[in-house]
Amino acid sequence: MADEPTIRAEGLAKRFGDTKALDGVDLDVPAGSILAVLGPNGAGKTTAVRILTTLTTPDAGRAWVGGHDVVREAAAVRRSIGVTAQDATVDGLLTGRQNLVMIGRLSGLRRADARHRATELLEQFGLADAADRVLTGYSGGMRRRLDLAAGLVTKPPVLFLDEPTTGLDPTSRVRMWDVIRGLVTDGVTLLLTTQYLDEADELADRIVVIDHGRVIADGTSGELKADTGGARLEVTLSVPADAAADALAPFVAGPVHVSHDGRRLRAPVRSGSGLATTVVRALDGAGIAVDDVEVHQPSLDDVFFALTGHPSEPDDPPAEEPAEPIGAHA
Amino acid sequence: MTIALPATGTVDTTPRTDGIVRKVADVVALTGRNLVHIAREPAQLSDVTVQPVLFTLLFVYVFGAGVSLGHGGTYANFAIAGLLALNLTTSSMGTAVGLSTDLNTGVIDRFRTLPMWRPAVLVGRSLADLSTAVVCAAIVAVTGLVVGWRPGGSFLATLAGFGIFLLFSYALSWGCACLGIVSKGPESAQGVGLVILFPLAIVSNALVPTQHMPPVLRTIADWNPVSAVAAAARDLWQNPNPSASIQNWPMQHPIAASLLWSIVLIAVFAPLATHLYRRRTAN
Numbered sequence: 001m002a003d004e005p006t007i008r009a010e011g012l013a014k015r016f017g018d019t020k021a022l023d024g025v026d027l028d029v030p031a032g033s034i035l036a037v038l039g040p041n042g043a044g045k046t047t048a049v050r051i052l053t054t055l056t057t058p059d060a061g062r063a064w065v066g067g068h069d070v071v072r073e074a075a076a077v078r079r080s081i082g083v084t085a086q087d088a089t090v091d092g093l094l095t096g097r098q099n100l101v102m103i104g105r106l107s108g109l110r111r112a113d114a115r116h117r118a119t120e121l122l123e124q125f126g127l128a129d130a131a132d133r134v135l136t137g138y139s140g141g142m143r144r145r146l147d148l149a150a151g152l153v154t155k156p157p158v159l160f161l162d163e164p165t166t167g168l169d170p171t172s173r174v175r176m177w178d179v180i181r182g183l184v185t186d187g188v189t190l191l192l193t194t195q196y197l198d199e200a201d202e203l204a205d206r207i208v209v210i211d212h213g214r215v216i217a218d219g220t221s222g223e224l225k226a227d228t229g230g231a232r233l234e235v236t237l238s239v240p241a242d243a244a245a246d247a248l249a250p251f252v253a254g255p256v257h258v259s260h261d262g263r264r265l266r267a268p269v270r271s272g273s274g275l276a277t278t279v280v281r282a283l284d285g286a287g288i289a290v291d292d293v294e295v296h297q298p299s300l301d302d303v304f305f306a307l308t309g310h311p312s313e314p315d316d317p318p319a320e321e322p323a324e325p326i327g328a329h330a
Numbered sequence: 331m332t333i334a335l336p337a338t339g340t341v342d343t344t345p346r347t348d349g350i351v352r353k354v355a356d357v358v359a360l361t362g363r364n365l366v367h368i369a370r371e372p373a374q375l376s377d378v379t380v381q382p383v384l385f386t387l388l389f390v391y392v393f394g395a396g397v398s399l400g401h402g403g404t405y406a407n408f409a410i411a412g413l414l415a416l417n418l419t420t421s422s423m424g425t426a427v428g429l430s431t432d433l434n435t436g437v438i439d440r441f442r443t444l445p446m447w448r449p450a451v452l453v454g455r456s457l458a459d460l461s462t463a464v465v466c467a468a469i470v471a472v473t474g475l476v477v478g479w480r481p482g483g484s485f486l487a488t489l490a491g492f493g494i495f496l497l498f499s500y501a502l503s504w505g506c507a508c509l510g511i512v513s514k515g516p517e518s519a520q521g522v523g524l525v526i527l528f529p530l531a532i533v534s535n536a537l538v539p540t541q542h543m544p545p546v547l548r549t550i551a552d553w554n555p556v557s558a559v560a561a562a563a564r565d566l567w568q569n570p571n572p573s574a575s576i577q578n579w580p581m582q583h584p585i586a587a588s589l590l591w592s593i594v595l596i597a598v599f600a601p602l603a604t605h606l607y608r609r610r611t612a613n
Contacts, residue, residue: 053443054442054443055439055442055443057612075445078443078444078445079445081443083440083443085436085439085440087435087436087439088435088436089435089436089437089439089440090437090440091363091437092435093366093367093370093371094363094366094367098363098366102359102360102362102363103440103444104343105355105356105358105359106356106359106360106441106444106446106450107343107444107445107446108352108355108445108446109343113341113342113343116341117341117343120341134370150440153343154343155343
């Protein structure tokens with residue numbers, strides 16, 4: 001068993017009417033590691049998680065969690081997993097404590113054990129003050145943390161987190177990352193899904209990119225970024241200057257593209273600290289006035305464009321947009 | 331914020347219960363949860379607290395002014411059994427609404443990822459609704475006593491009358507569970523439930539004697555299980571029971587008919603609800 005991956009899927013397929021939600025997906029998550037499944041809305045991430053957590057049966061293919069078949073040994077799988085689904089699965093009319101005690105009881109804990117465990121988790125997740133408040137008084141971030149705590153009541157060795165930060169504001173998101181990072185120690189195996197490359201980058205050992213129900217890339221975040229050409233430099237000049245492209249050449253990792261009006265320059269770069277400063281100094285030294293310098297980290301859009309040749313537009317409009325400051329997107 | 335390692339902690343989280351004890355524990359946990367829900371939902375709470383008082387007062391004083399029973403029987407003595415039937419029948423809709431609400435949120439998915447006894451979701455729901463039926467029945471009874479209702483039989487016979495109502499209410503809640511599972515959402519469950527349950531309660535001997543109804547309605551009313559239950563209680567409580575003169579089997583044997591109806595409803599709807607629930611949550 002030592003070399004067996006804790007989570008394994010082979011050729012998972014699932015169809016909803018005419019839509020192929022999954023079209024032959026293979027996954028391997030070694031014990032004690034974190035896999036991020038990255039993809040846009042509608043890519044099939046949630047369907048994959050639902051199959052692995054016994055909520056849905058696959059039309060084809062097989063999957064095992066902790067050595068147990070998710071279809072034939074669903075009960076055994078349920079005993080070893082913790083799940084935080086994309087929809088809030090905590091009970092909005094109970095208090096935080098009542099939710100955790102109920103889940104403990106439904107997991108077979110004795111009443112006293114369930115109560116102690118609830119108190120322990122509420123403290124660990126910074127919810128002790130809100131423990132006896134009904135969930136209608138919780139913020140989105142608090143609900144997510146409670147949802148995560150609900151998945152941890154039995155200290156399961158395998159965890160599934162489906163888009164744990166979608167819809168959260170940036171502060172709650174970073175806080176959630178801290179919580180998730182805390183889970184990776186002590187041999188917990190974790191599969192999380194996300195729409196955000198930076199989240200996968202922050203948390204995962206390995207990333208699987210899926211699109212239209214198929215795995216289109218698999219690797220570490222470094223490998224994926226290399227595939228997408230890394231970061232991109234964009235410079236806007238005050239007035240067009242022919243010398244600008246030459247001045248940039250020493251700092252970029254590919255050809256410099258100049259816009260029709262001659263004011264905007266674009267080039268792939270290997271991002272390093274101080275890059276923007278260096279670029280401004282170099283242009284200033286060449287007597288060129290600069291209006292704006294931006295270094296774009298590769299986004300999920302870039303990854304998708306590089307891997308598939310099409311943007312990561314979902315087939316249907318996204319239910320929730322990434323919680324980013326207004327105006328951050330062009 | 332510092333987060334301690336989640337897999338650590340001092341509490342032993344090994345499951346301790348198994349077998350039948352485990353099933354009972356699951357049912358108890360979910361029954362408790364549903365009762366908290368009812369207590370925190372003003373609409374559902376009012377269905378079992380305010381509505382019984384309101385209905386009892388309105389019917390006894392408004393209908394009571396116009397219905398003549400003969401033989402010196404008072405409308406209050408006649409009506410309380412019928413009002414219990416009306417209140418318990420319409421409040422069983424709570425089962426449909428509650429279950430439908432659960433099915434439309436993520437909470438059922440959470441339950442389905444837990445190593446629990448799956449039918450506990452349905453059993454816990456029906457038991458919570460039985461508990462609220464007890465509260466509802468008690469409120470009607472107390473209001474009834476205030477407005478002049480007096481059960482005439484022995485204490486045991488009085489209790490038996492309530493027992494028949496509660497069993498019937500429990501049986502109806504399994505029918506409502508089926509409705510809750512097949513409906514799209516709580517609103518449609520409530521809408522359809524009202525269309526089925528309200529006529530069921532009204533086209534009966536619950537509030538007026540059936541003797542003066544048009545022939546078709548009268549036949550339906552005399553075979554309606556609600557009529558059997560109300561007649562059984564009137565029988566046990568020695569309250570005026572005009573249906574006693576109706577020559578059909580259920581009205582001549584209302585206690586046996588009530589028990590039979592309840593058992594048949596449970597035997598049909600409990601397995602059906604389990605089947606529909608499995609199918610609804612299969613994917």
